[in-house]
Amino acid sequence: MNLLDPKIDTADVVIIGAGPSGAVAAQSFAEAGFSVVCLEQGEYPDYTLVRSTEPEFELTKDQHYGWYPNRRNAPSDYPINDTESDVAPLMWNGVGGSSVIYAAAWHRLKPSDFRVHTVDGVAADWPLTYADLEPYYQRVEEQFSVSGAPGDPAYPDGNEPPLPPFPLGAMERKFAAAHDRLGWHWWPGVNSIATVRHGNLTPCVRRGSCLWGCFDGAKASVDRTHWPRNIQLGVKLVQRARVTRIETGSDGLATGVSYIDRATGSERFQPARTVIVAANGVGTPRLLLNSASATHPQGLANSSGLVGKNLMMHPYSTVVGLFDDFFEGWQGPYGQRAYSLEFAETRPEHDFVRGAKWQLMGTGGPLNTTGSFPWGGSGAWGPDFHREVKRRFGHSAYWAIIAEDLPSEENAVTLDSSLTDADGMPAPKLNYRASENTNRLMEFNYTKAIESMKEAGAYDTIIAPIVRETGWHLLGTARMGKDPASSVVDGFGRTHDVANLFVMDGSVMPTSGAVNPTGTVAALALRNAEHAIASARSQRLSNASA
16 A cells, blocks of 8 residues: 555545435535545445335345345445344445435434433533524435425424425324324424425335335435535545545644455555544444554544444334224335324433334335334244234334433444454444333333324234344444543534544434434534535635735
């Protein structure tokens, strides 16, 4: 490897990861005239492999777009030691990142989510407020073609999705009426899925395949919403490039990144004036820890000792209801037909703090009645197989319960001492256990979700406690804060230790809230990139005037 190869131009910005935060940041820098290189360990998704238009979709959907990298084991994946974790981490490695397989349920955090320590005396406050992030929420919702009904009373005024909502079906109307009778919050689903033609996206035809790649091009994965524009702007996207280290110079600043060109197996170096890590809450601490050096012996940007600590994964459970009514539960949007934030805040009568979001979902096609998700246990298999499939298919719905996860330093990502990826880079190891607060929170929400199901007419309910393969939300492992002793980055994602190194993904979130985080991750990336651009211009101006 020649660190001074004159044939390689020094980029203004190098971004590690082509998922939502990397794509949003790349667009901002490129529009401002900066030269940008993005290194992505995977490739563009091949949607011809999804086959959601074919009868065999349920049989083939996990073959190429399964959620769990340890089982998928694609060339772009790396192994993860999760034997000491209650929840298995889920991700998709490639252009678009995990937006290729996310359900596209879209939310903002609530104002209290930024002030958890002030409000409840636990965790930490953010170094910014809802009001600081609100204009960026608005802008990324336009970029991500968010559809939904305006005016949700759980949020401040101004939360208005740019696209119209999906119409309410029989299932949603039944639960809406039940919650109206109970006096509980509900709202039509808000999703980053186009209901009308918008930008590069076509209107959703409701195949219900959102979690396995959207064949029709209605879901806002950033390979469709951002990367065509980024390439047009001149961003250089390097695929099959696995970054192994962030390099630093004698002045302590980042000089660029070393990576494996997976097409040739050769090691390369991309010099850059600014380095941005957008590799998710597992990949980012893995890279920072593996970038240890003589001047950063505990890992890069880790003077606080908190890189990898405070992993949050949103423990996820389900309560399924069985009905005499017939629902078309295999239709889309898969992830969020409606939701409830009735129990998302701390209440003084509870023996736990914070809360959970409920997400109303259909139970899928006939084969989905036979699996453990969302049913728990062994699904429908057994001596009453045919009777069980008959009572489940088209006659069931479920509340997905997403619990707010409080940060704990014991929940952490470290480097495994023996497991490596195909290129010899140490694999991440996860230690994660649900807290007693989480267990009490979940138990309470089970009882309330059963009450909701029965009010809606369910004659039977099934509880699936914390479901292992549900770690879509990987947060907190490079937390932001004002004090370098208790945080990794500042309120704009700049690492306290290395002035030209930024983290722009869910790693920076000090608390998790109870809602899907992509909207917040994208809004933070937009805010932080624009702040970095303004700071760079100011620095250039002051240098010129000097």
